[in-house]
Amino acid sequence: MLAGCTPWPEDTAARYRRLGIWRGEALDTVLTRSAERDRDAIALVHDERRISFGDLDAWVTRLAAGFAREGVLPGDRVLVQLPNIPEFVAIVFALVRAGAIPVFSLIAHRHTEISHLVRLSGATHYVFPDAHRGYDHRGLAARIKDENSELRTLFVIGEPVDSMTAVADLAGEDTWTPPPADPSDIAFFLLSGGTTALPKLVPRTHDDYLFQITQAGILCGLTDKDVYLAVLPIEFNFAWGCPGVVGTLAVGGTVVLADTPNPMACLPLIEREWVSITSLVPSVLTLWLETAEWTPADLTSLRLVQIGGAKLAPELAARVMPALGCDLQQVFGMAEGLLCFNRADDPAEVKVNTQGKPISFADEIRIVDGLEPVPLGEVGELITCGPYTIRGYYRVPEHNARAFTSDGFYRTGDLARLTPRGDLVIEGRIKDVIIRGGDKVNAAEVEDYLLAHPAIAAAAAVGLPDELLGERICAFIVPSGPTPALAELRSAMHARGAADYKLPDEVRVVGELPLTPLGKVDKKALARVEEGVPS
Secondary structure, three states: OOOOOOOOHHHHHHHHHOOOOOOOOOOOHHHHHHHHHOOOOOOEOOOOOOHHHHHHHHHHHHHHHHHOOOOOOOOEEEOOOOOOOOOHHHHHHHHHHOOEEEEEEEOOOOOEEEEEEEHHOOOOEEEEEOOOOOOOOHHHHHHHHOOOOOOOOEEEEEEOOOOOEEEHOOOOOOOOOOOOOOOOOOEEEEEOOOOOOOEEEEEEEEEHHHHHHHHHHHHOOOOOOOOEEEEOOOOOOHHHHHOOOHHHHHOOOEEEEEOOHHHHHHHHHHHHHHHEEEEHHHHHHHHHEEEEEEOOOOOOOOOOOEEOOOOHHHHHHHHHHHHHOOOEEEEEEEEOOOOOOOOOOOHHHHHHHHEEEEEOOOEEEEEEEEOOOOOOOEEEEEEEEEEOOOOOOOHHHHHHHHOOOOOEEEEEEEEEEEEOOHHHHEEEEOEEEEEEEEEEEEHHHHHHHHHHOOOOOEEEOOOOOEEEOOEEEEEEEEEOOOOHHHHHHHHHHHHOOOOOOOHHOEEEEOOOEEEEEOOOOOOHHHHOOOOOOOO
C-alpha cells in the first residue's frame, strides 16, 4: 500500500477475499477481457471517432510503454487534467497498466487547485490539453512546473511548447510487458466532493473499484448491448464508475463521450447512438426535462437515467419517467465509497422519494447522533464502512482522525433517515444548517418547500449574517413564471406544514444558481451575491 494511505485491517481484507468480493485482479483487465471477447465491438465514441475494444486495448499498451520510456515509474503519481475525450480513458488505463497512479483533476481547475493537487499528491508528471474552451493550459502547466521542482514531465494533448512532450509521440511497442500489479494497492486518486475547501485525495484500489463497478453494473442490468452516454465530466466517480465508463467497458458495452451536458447536444446524441443509459445531476436534469418537452429527438432507446450528485426534489423526480420515457434510478454516493441505488422493481413512490439501498450486502450503514444510533425513521448523521469505502484520505492524518471513527466508519456529513422498508432518504448536510435565532434550520428542507411552489424552477436556501437573528434565511430562487412575492412563498410553505422559524426572511431572484465544478449549488458564491432585489 502506498505510504500515506490507510489500508483495510488485515482480517477485514482477508474476509472480503474469502467471500469473493475482492478478486485480486488489476483494473485494466476490464479492457483486455472485453477485447478478447470481441475485438471489433465499439468501445468509445466521440464526435466522429469510433474506437474498437481491440484498438483501445492496444493503444493503452503502447501508451503505457511510452510513458515508461519517458521515465514514468511504478508508483509515480501523475496528474491528469483532460475533458471528456478518448485520450482521458486511454491515458488513465495506460498509467494504471504502467503501474503509475493517475490523480484526477477537473478540467475547470486553475492554478490554485492544480498547485494544491501537485503538492498533496507528490505528482511528478502532469497530463493536460494544449487548450480547452479558450483557456491556455500549456501556460498554466509551465507555471506549475516552475513552482514545483519535483514535477519532472509535462505531457500535452496537442501541440507542445518548450520542454513539453506530446502524448501523440509516446507510442511504444505493442509487445511491451507491464510490471506486475498488486490489486490491493492504489489504482488512482479521485477527488473529494466537498465545496468548502480545496479537494482531498480519495485513494481507490484495484480490488475495491472493480467490486464497485461490478455491483453497480448488476443493479443497472448492464450488458454488452448497452450504450452509456457520459454527460458529466468523467473524472467524477459518478460518471467514471457507478457503473459509468469503467462499468460499461467491463461488460463490453459502448461509451459515448459528450463534450457538454447541454440537452441540445445530448438529446440528438441519444437518438444517433441509440443510448440506453446515462447519469445526470439535478441541475442538468432540469434542463433536459424542459428541452425534452419540445425536442424532435427520438429517445426511445433510453431505458435508464441515473440521478445523483445532489438532492433530487420529489417534484422533479416525478417528472422523469413520463417526460423521458425511461426508468429513474436515484443514486446517492460519494467518491469515498458508499453507493445507494433504487432497484428496478421498486415502486414508483420509492424511486421518487428515496435514494434506495446500498449496492452491496457487505455495506454497513448507521444513522447516528454522535455515535449513538437514532430510532428508525429519525434523522441523524450517516456513517458507513464496506469493501469499497476508503479508510482514510491521502496524507491528511489530522482530518482522518475527525472523518473516521475508531472502528473504521466514514463520517459522511450527510443527514439521513431510513424508511420502514430500509430505503435511505437524504435530508441534507450537517454543515448546511442555518442557525436562525437559535433554531437550527435544515436548508434542504426549506428548499423542498420552495420547489413545491409551481412558479419556482430552482431554489437554494442560504444563511446570511443578521445582527438580530445571527443568521437570516435568504431564499435564492429561479422563477419559472411570475415571481412569487415573499409573503406568497411564506404562506404557501406554511400551508404545507412548515414551522414559522423555517420560513424565509427574504427572497432574491437570480437568473440561475451558480454551480461548483461537481454540479452542486455553490452556496458560498450565492452568499457573496450583492445583486438582485429582495421581494
